[in-house]
Amino acid sequence: MFKINENYLKLPGSYLFSTIGKKVAAYAEAHPDKRLIRLGIGDVTQPLAPAIIRALHAAVDEMGSRETFRGYAPDLGYDFLRTAIAENDYKSRGCDISADEIFVSDGAKCDCSNIQEIFGQDNRIAVCDPVYPVYVDSNVMAGRAGEWIPEKEMFSNVIYMPCTMDNDFVPAFPKETPDMIYLCYPNNPTGATLTKAQLQDWVDYANRVGAVILYDAAYEAYISEENVPHSIFECEGARTCAIEFRSFSKNAGFTGVRLGFTVVPRDLKCGDVSLHSLWARRHGTKYNGAPYIIQRAGEAVYSPEGKAELKEQVAYYMKNAHVIYEGLKSAGYTVAGGVNAPYIWLKTPEGMDSWKFFDYLLETANVVGTPGSGFGPSGEGYFRLTAFGTYENTVEAIERIKKL
Amino acid sequence: MFKINENYLKLPGSYLFSTIGKKVAAYAEAHPDKRLIRLGIGDVTQPLAPAIIRALHAAVDEMGSRETFRGYAPDLGYDFLRTAIAENDYKSRGCDISADEIFVSDGAKCDCSNIQEIFGQDNRIAVCDPVYPVYVDSNVMAGRAGEWIPEKEMFSNVIYMPCTMDNDFVPAFPKETPDMIYLCYPNNPTGATLTKAQLQDWVDYANRVGAVILYDAAYEAYISEENVPHSIFECEGARTCAIEFRSFSKNAGFTGVRLGFTVVPRDLKCGDVSLHSLWARRHGTKYNGAPYIIQRAGEAVYSPEGKAELKEQVAYYMKNAHVIYEGLKSAGYTVAGGVNAPYIWLKTPEGMDSWKFFDYLLETANVVGTPGSGFGPSGEGYFRLTAFGTYENTVEAIERIKKL
Secondary structure, eight states: OOOBOGGGGGSOSSOHHHHHHHHHHHHHHHOTTSOOEEOSSOOOOSOOOHHHHHHHHHHHHHHTSTTTOOOSOOTTOOHHHHHHHIIIIIGGGTOOOOGGGEEEESOHHHHHHHGGGGBOTTOOEEEEESOOHHHHHHHHHTTOSOOEETTTTEETTEEEEEOOGGGTTOOOOOSSOOSEEEEESSOTTTOOOOOHHHHHHHHHHHHHHTOEEEEEOTTGGGOOSTTSOSSGGGSTTGGGTEEEEEESTTTSOOTTTOOEEEEOOTTOEETTEEHHHHHHHHHHHHOOOOOHHHHHHHHHHTSHHHHHHHHHHHHHHHHHHHHHHHHHHHTTOOEEEOSSSSEEEEEOGGGOOHHHHHHHIIIIIOEEOEEGGGGOGGGTTEEEEESOSOHHHHHHHHHHHHTO | OOOBOGGGGGSOSSOHHHHHHHHHHHHHHHOTTSOOEEOSSOOOOSOOOHHHHHHHHHHHHHHTSTTTOOOSOOTTOOHHHHHHHIIIIIGGGTOOOOGGGEEEESOHHHHHHHGGGGBOTTOOEEEEESOOHHHHHHHHHTTOSOOEETTTTEETTEEEEEOOGGGTTOOOOOSSOOSEEEEESSOTTTOOOOOHHHHHHHHHHHHHHTOEEEEEOTTGGGOOSTTSOSSGGGSTTGGGTEEEEEESTTTSOOTTTOOEEEEOOTTOEETTEEHHHHHHHHHHHHOOOOOHHHHHHHHHHTSHHHHHHHHHHHHHHHHHHHHHHHHHHHTTOOEEEOSSSSEEEEEOGGGOOHHHHHHHIIIIIOEEOEEGGGGOGGGTTEEEEESOSOHHHHHHHHHHHHTO
16 A cells, blocks of 8 residues: 655644635635735735836747747756856856856745755754745655654754844854755845855855755845845855755746746765756756746846846835835834845734734734744744735835724 | 765666757767757647637736736646636546646646655555656655666666567556556557556556556547547546646647646545645645746637647647658558557667667668667667657658668
């Protein structure tokens, strides 16, 4: 008789955003007269930029003509896109990353969750706490996280690195030595950043202890301050210890378009084996490339028109972030994030727990956010709002919260 | 120090089609005057049908307007597509499959290779031999295949079911009892099919021994004979033992567009645990849905215009299959497949080994095919040609082979 992967049964409850979705749907059904404003999930609301729409139409036309039709894409991505990425995201910042170290995919979520496959079963992972749930859940499924400890809301074999107001959301090096360290900066959910010096410390630490850093830079387009690195490859020594994940979801509004990439430098090795070759083998065996028309849309992100239009789009969301940040502050909330990231991380008032505050906001202000405890035990007592709504809704949501 | 997944190192050589690609590139570079005809990889050559192009343009326009823009898709696929699939591919054939048992994805290759994740580590897999390499390779990576035995060209823990001319390419039930059985019909690479009665025997066998059948029906659109089932769910009892994979790559030319789906019936269980819930959890955690515009293209496949246009497209390729089949036969080759499948499977002449015949065809006829031994040890002495070229090239390739 066939057996299932029992590790799946260790996952507590459902995926955070499914739970929120169900709660919100139930409230909306019971109160059809209320107009909900959703600042919960990090989904964008602005339409694709005109330069991207033009590129999509042009590529669709190519697919309709025998002379220009394209079948299977190269597993690792078309050269035109990999080259544009290498030039614009790396060489222009002085990072030594070449086009053939870039693996194009259908999004950072897939890559972040699949990357653990190329690592050994007995590696120990370290994560920030609170954290984007995918890093831990994908390792639970692989049997690398140990057992769920309900009273701690932690997995027995995961090293949690608390990030709270007390340490400005910058984790300390853990007491136990990890093999795989997940870092996400600008951070989801706290909106915190590392300075270049702080990230350099992590790179040095990883090289010293022989750990690999899995660096999620999905929100780099939101960085507004000078001393905040956009890529881990701005740090010296990162080529021997880091893998970086990037997304087109937040800088170009591709949440429903699906495009991302992962950088695996050729110098990253375990003994003689390069992780680049392992990831290439995974892509070749289990993936068939991102759609041609969508890779052309990705290319348009780097065109002069695309860049100009997307700069405006990011500015639009950051104006929302400013509205939320300043509005909540003036209403007496303790607030973080929102300066280099589209997320605002607030302390719940009067020590209310995160889910209680979720219900309170939903029921009294009809505003949907994300309870901090959904991201890990150190998120308890915090709450996330996103800047990805429309400006009008964002202003109204904050007005409603101010009136509570 | 972090460790890698050592199972990756057990994979012998590179992915079959990468090896072929390199050999062909080297030949082309050395002989720039020769015009190669590629009938190797199963990639389509006809442009997307007009109905699909129209749907893509319309969806792109929706993404460019604030009122109709769509962000994250539902993890499991948009209802409009799941419903179209359930109606057209299942209900119309009398299969009891509902829309919520359909999981939309970016292609059958991903699903076929990812599905093993939800199964236990110590399950034994059985595969036809020869076989599409992805089934075995994905299990090797997961550590389920045992060790590579070079002299046998087999993995120690995989049950191989030989399919040769001697058994009309229909495998016998294996001596050892498997937990997971991969079946692909119409078959890649042999082009063979099972009758409904033969497939029913496999369903009964799986239910009897407690195995799950992983049924790859990527080529069902090429079935021309009446008694050949298009879906395993045409068989009684399949809801308790089968998962089915489908692709839009070959029926609609989506190899570079990327769309597929997997059917996991709710009755398929291991004890209390439904595989439907495990696969849903995997999708929710590691996947972010297929692109909206591409799901709209998938919907157009089921429109009256789409159906009519794609029927013609399939007929075009099947005319090629006929040219290859009859041409080789008249030239004295022993040929199989090509009637319900876009693949022609031939015996190499004079007992030549498969790679030797590959080189011979490449060098003397400048025709690229796929060596049978690349699909497994029982493929030795066979060779695959595909019907996915243009008609003109196909005719010329066969003329060249006839002249050898």
